[in-house]
Every structure is written in C-alpha cells, then in structure tokens.
Amino acid sequence: MFPGAGRLNPAEIKRALYHRDRRKTIASASHPGGKTPMILDLDPDRLPILETGRLRLEPLGIGDEVNLYPIMGDPEVMAFWDVAEIDDPEVVARIVAAEVEAMGHGRALYWAMRTLTDGAFLGSCDLSDIDRWRRRAEVGFMLGQEAWGQGYALEAMQGVIAFAGVGGVRKLTARTHLGNRRSEVLLQKLGFSEQGLLRGHILKDGERRDCRVFGLLL
Numbered sequence: 001m002f003p004g005a006g007r008l009n010p011a012e013i014k015r016a017l018y019h020r021d022r023r024k025t026i027a028s029a030s031h032p033g034g035k036t037p038m039i040l041d042l043d044p045d046r047l048p049i050l051e052t053g054r055l056r057l058e059p060l061g062i063g064d065e066v067n068l069y070p071i072m073g074d075p076e077v078m079a080f081w082d083v084a085e086i087d088d089p090e091v092v093a094r095i096v097a098a099e100v101e102a103m104g105h106g107r108a109l110y111w112a113m114r115t116l117t118d119g120a121f122l123g124s125c126d127l128s129d130i131d132r133w134r135r136r137a138e139v140g141f142m143l144g145q146e147a148w149g150q151g152y153a154l155e156a157m158q159g160v161i162a163f164a165g166v167g168g169v170r171k172l173t174a175r176t177h178l179g180n181r182r183s184e185v186l187l188q189k190l191g192f193s194e195q196g197l198l199r200g201h202i203l204k205d206g207e208r209r210d211c212r213v214f215g216l217l218l
C-alpha cells in the first residue's frame with residue numbers, strides 16, 4: 001500500500017492506484033527498460049577532445065580564465081548574454097571553476113575552442129543542462145570578436161552536435177536574446193528551428209528581456 005492510503009476511502013484508493021499505475025506505465029513506455037539511459041556516460045578524468053577541419057575543442061580547464069577574460073570583458077560579445085560584460089578577472093575565474101566542477105559531476109561539457117594550426121584560443125562552446133533521462137541538453141557558444149565571420153562557431157557546433165548524437169542525446173535546445181541575429185543565423189544553419197518565445201525571461205540592466213528558444217531533434 002502506498003503512503004497515505006489509510007486516509008482514503010476505497011473509491012479514492014482505486015483512483016489513486018489507477019493514477020499511480022498509469023504514471024508508471026507512461027513512464028516505462030517512454031523510457032524502455034525503465035532505467036536512466038546512459039547517454040554521454042563520461043569519465044571525468046578523460047573528458048572528450050573533439051577535432052574538426054580547423055579546430056581542436058579541449059575540455060575547459062582551470063587556467064582558461066586568462067583566455068576567457070578578454071572575451072567576457074567585451075561589451076559587444078556580451079551584448080546578448082544573460083549578464084553584462086565582466087570587468088573582474090576573479091569573477092571569470094569563478095565561472096570557469098564552476099564549469100569545471102559541473103563537468104566533474106557529469107552535468108555539462110565546456111570546451112575551449114582552439115585553432116589546429118597554432119592553438120590560438122578563439123572562444124568556448126558547451127553542452128549544458130544534460131538531462132540523461134530525457135536525452136536532452138542545451139548548447140551554447142561564444143567567440144572573441146576577431147574570430148567572428150569565419151565559420152568557426154558553425155564548425156565547432158557541428159562537431160559538438162555530432163558528438164551529442166553519437167552519445168545518445170536526442171534533443172538539443174538553445175536560448176537566444178531577441179536581437180541576437182548572429183546566433184539565430186548560426187542555429188538555423190545548424191538545423192535548429194524556433195520553438196517559442198520566453199517573455200521577460202531575463203532581467204538585465206534593469207529591464208526584462210525576451211528570449212527565443214530553438215530546438216533540434218537528433
């Protein structure tokens with residue numbers, strides 16, 4: 001008997017059991033085997049390095065704050081980010097530390113994007129909010145301005161999407177602030193379609209901003 005059943009009359013118990021069983025049936029039908037699928041089953045000590053035609057994506061590490069600080073300190077790069085540009089290197093170091101910790105717990109993957117030719121740091125990209133049960137994750141990307149307009153983000157994200165698909169992810173999402181045309185064009189080139197509008201989703205500079213949600217089924 002399930003907890004609290006003693007306080008219900010027989011008809012209520014029947015209804016409650018029906019709902020409980022129905023929930024279970026629905027859950028096992030949508031997740032064959034009934035176990036959490038082992039998608040992106042990663043060893044935190046051997047996180048994946050991805051290579052594309054021109055790029056090497058290496059797991060972000062402690063120390064990469066030095067590379068990210070000039071990018072996250074640029075108001076144009078951060079114009080459509082959830083937070084304003086960051087003028088304190090300590091804050092970027094804390095962000096990197098939090099991202100490294102999230103990778104250690106299997107919640108996300110953050111990569112430093114470097115050129116294959118000379119290892120120059122171009123920016124970062126990620127798979128975050130990894131939901132193993134629903135086989136979902138969110139993508140993100142950020143390049144220093146001097147790397148814009150050369151197809152690097154497209155190339156990196158094609159690699160990340162292929163990696164996610166092979167790892168068992170079946171749905172990717174992305175969220176952009178209204179007006180972030182470059183990101184929207186990139187997502188459309190990657191095959192994402194617009195799936196909705198989140199009104200007033202972000203509070204930035206004292207104003208509420210709308211966001212677009214994009215999705216891609218793999």
Ligand SMILES: CC(C)(COP(=O)(O)OP(=O)(O)OC[C@H]1O[C@@H](n2cnc3c(N)ncnc32)[C@H](O)[C@@H]1OP(=O)(O)O)[C@@H](O)C(=O)NCCC(=O)NCCS
Nearest residue numbers: 077141142143148149150151152153154175176182183186
């Ligand atoms: C979003 C962002 C990563 C897009 O960068 P991007 O360089 O415009 O994106 P792409 O890699 O798709 O490159 C496309 C451009 O490269 C050009 N290009 C040059 N060589 C190319 C190649 N080999 N393949 C593809 N495109 C190429 C395209 O013509 C296009 O140029 P255009 O912008 O002048 O039309 C970048 O603007 C950025 O970092 N923004 C700030 C952070 C941000 O907002 N992140 C997203 C939050 S949701």
